[in-house]
Amino acid sequence: MVNGTQTQTNSLPGLKENWQASKKRKHSQYIWYVFLAPTLLGILFFMVYPIFESLRLSFYNSNGTIETFTGLNNFKRVLSSGNFWNAVWNTFYIGIFQIAITVPLGFIFASLINTVRRGQNFLKVIYFLPNVTSIVAASMIFAFVLHPEMGIMNFVLAKLGLPTSTWLSDPSTAKWAVILLSIWHWIGFVIIICLANLQSISSEMYEAAKIDGASGIQQWLFITIPNMAGTFAFLLITGWIGALQRFNEIYVLGGPNGSPARSIQTMGAFIYERGFTGFEFGIASAATYIMFIIILVFTFINLKVSKMKI
Template identity: 55%
Template sequence: MSEIVVKESIRGKKKRLGKMTSQGWVWFIFLLPTLLGIGLFTLYPMLESFRLSFTRGAEERYVGLENYRYVLTSGSFRQAIFNTFYIAFFQLLIVIPSGFIIACLIQSLRRGKNFFKILFYIPNITSMVAAATVFLVVLHPQGLLNYALSFFGIPETIWLANPTSARWSVILLASWHTLGFGIIINLANLQAISPDYYEAASIDGASRFKQWLYITVPNMLGSITILVILGWIDGLQRFTEAFMLGGHTGSPVRSLYTLVGFIYERGFGGLEYGVASAASYLLLVLILIFTFINIKFFRMKI
């Protein structure tokens, strides 16, 4: 009798194993298109770009590390690094604190939270090309900004002709476009903070400002870390805003010439695919370095 039970148990396990195996193959079939897409459109271009970074010319002549040496010693590449870091740093300096403060204000409302969430998030889903076109109209010498400033006696200014004002135009455009994302992330984290903390602090006599300073702020370091890391990754890859306001040369005097702009100009403008590929991998290294630094820094704070 026991032998029959054992045989039935083994037979049942084999059936379940066969069923699980067949189900596993079904899931693999569903994943196959995605895996093929990643392989063809992500992994293969990355490997091909890495190979091209060691070649030069239409005949793809092998030149070793020459392209990397050329990029690192190029004055235009150093200018692109400065512009990219300048724009990314000041944009984060605006977006991170303002996004946190606005999220706190929205969270404190009793009514209308969803309205303000939508209101601030709309720019994030707006096409950057369309938004930049509107900014071009606003910043035009006869545009809305100069028209508004004329009421205060401020003379007409050509905003995109001055390197500093041109950079700040890109900074404000990027800040306006990404602010809503930061607000939504901060709101999600604010809602995850247990109300018991505030109730206990209120019983102990803590003011609302002290509750915000000693409860809200420390509990928001997680979302701030995410926003800083994503902000640097996005900032180091900045292109569309600068291209729309400054063209492919990053005018005026290359003040809007970014790292991706350098890659675009050398790859699609000069057909120097080896140089552009080398610059792409140097950009990847920069992103990895800054991501590692940010993670280490915020891990110590948390």
């Protein structure tokens, strides 16, 4: 009896220590939730709530203070609006040429940089700098560069004896001004992504090709390009998502209505114009969800074409 009592007495401190250690572990786990709380609240307030509020407003005729339920009327008005379809056309026009030029050009530059033995990191930094530059600041610089009278572009063209242009004042050239800005701003990202994939391709494949007598161009065509398929798919998808959401540079260069003559107004600019200029928040919300569906469908098509699993 004495030994049994002594054993129970000795085990009590151990049980107490285990209980205190377990309590401390649970307390430390709860602390993480305290640190996560501000971020989670921010996501709920600034992302989740606006999504559902925008969906609700899409069924109402609202100017921000007075609301009237209209059902699907806002969606019908957007889909029957000539300005909206013009914005869709501008969005796809700019996006198609931006991606069609930037991805191949960035891949070629990345291939050339990959052959450089010295100064490769310096070239990476130089090409990637535009991508980390604020698109608003870059747009303001481009607006100055393309100014018809004081711009550097027309000055250089005149010195070379080439015809000058009014650029942002002419609907026929305004889109290409935006395309040039988009290429300049995005090509650094394409180069870095392509370069990362190029450097991950096994050198043994190239050595085997050399033994078989393959030239440098043949190696590039039959080894490099096939191994870049996944990267090209990624760049196409991310490029299209960014292109369909384009707004900042449009607002700086042409305002919310995409001047001149709505020639560069995109879907994002159309939504901003109807919501924050016309105070038609129901129309703007409906247009937002139509744009979301367009992005979703286009991303799905890109994934299928690229033979990637969703």
